[in-house]
Amino acid sequence: MKTKILIFFLFFQISLFAQKRDVQVYREFVDGKTIVYADNNEFCPVSVVIRTELVNMKSSLKKAFVLVPAQTKKFAVTELTVIDKTKKVSFKYQSSFFLGNIDLRKYDINFPYELPYNKGEEYLIGQGYNGTISHQNEFALDFIMPIGTEILASRDGIVVDVQDKNSGNCVQKECAEKNNFIVVYHEDGTFAEYTHIDTNSAMVKKGDSIKTGDKIALSGNVGWSSGPHLHFFTFAPDIEKGRISIKSKFRTKGKKLEFLEEKESYLKE
Template sequence: MKLKFTQNIKFVIVLLLFPIFSNAEIKVKIYYELTSNGYEIFADNDEFCTVSVKINFTTTNLSIEGGNNKTYVIDSKRKKQHLTTLTEIKKGKAYKFSFQSNSNYGSVLDKEFDIDYVYDLPYKTHENYTVSQGYNGTFSHQNENSLDFLMPIGTEITAVRDGIVINLIDSNNKNCPTKDCMKFNNVILIYHSDNTFAEYAHLKLKGAKVKVGDKITKGQVIGLSGNVGWSTAAHLHLVIFKQGIEKRETLKTKFKTNEATIEFLNENKNYFRKY
């Protein structure tokens, strides 16, 4: 979405205070306030995690504080966070601006994360399931560090790490073996303290046991597995990732497989949870 604002010496064209939603699912509003010699740019973030917004301005007779095409990180549940100032350059001449933006969850400026964190298996004690597709799997995990656990529909899924639920979908009930059905995936998305995310996918219809904004503890039941979306069999798809503005970076993560063993999970291997 692109907006344009113009001011000359005698009057200002201000029709409405427009929000820009660069991603319809992300609840961020970018807006401006008029000053005596330009504009102040602000953002509201109604999400339960930080959000990154990259803004590209097109200006006439306005300088941009901090430079153009810059990424801003907006705090969670923050109102009126100041982003930048546009200031008139030559007095007495008309000035105007327009801008385009892209946004996504998390802080894309924070490159560090807890690489040594040990995750729990995503199911209850004394249960065991097979990793049917591992990191960079040949079916649907090419160039992606994600895991598929074969499990019957309705299996209780547990959180692999503490976090907060920032998004979920569990209203779908359709599946097929092609990528076209990705849009029907049921998912729970959880944000972690080190700016990483866990996505649990293919839940059954109405299978979420949490809601957006819930604080989650490791091992807590969060949903029920299913066979929904891009799926050929009942399973849980789990991926840990860092989010960029346009794409995610999926991560290989270590799991606790029993009281004494910490390891990366391997394809076609069964894992019994003893703890």
């Protein structure tokens, strides 16, 4: 019996996801079945999306993706079995990877984030949610601050991506590929990205568990940037867009919990 096997690995080039994910998908023949496995070497769960084209075979998949836990080896993604052993068999599958759960629907929308800088400091929101410069249809915040300002974690989590080797900046969108950033995974399945950090300034690495208030980097002016600032946003993964940004409430003066507004300054008490 001749079996045709075609394997494709598709990587989505969307900001955070521009780097190749440390995930491997492969198949083995076990007791007459073809089992597709995944090794997830990332530090958060990964959604492995599988698309199959089968001839005289059936898949055990119940939906289009499987959520593979962090730091997991040989996780069974699907089993492919022959329907009629007397007929020709062939299959092909495509796999693509997303950090986090692309089916995430519930998360803590009222979580109290801390301002990402030291107590006693105050910074202006140069561009807020749905800003006209580069935040169209995105819930992101630009804290205007000098290069070298200490960036603090706004929430507990696990560091899942670090890029701080780039330098230079420009105002063209293409320069987003040169952004420096730190991405943190939260316990409710959401992520936060701290962007435009200074070159070689990261104080954390992939896999580090961090607490609110930990120093993680220095602010910069790297990538798609017209001036020194920290670009901050939280998001959930999405199969079509790569990610969907989420509004974040911050503790401000008097421990007030609120959404930050463009052109307003916020003092961290």
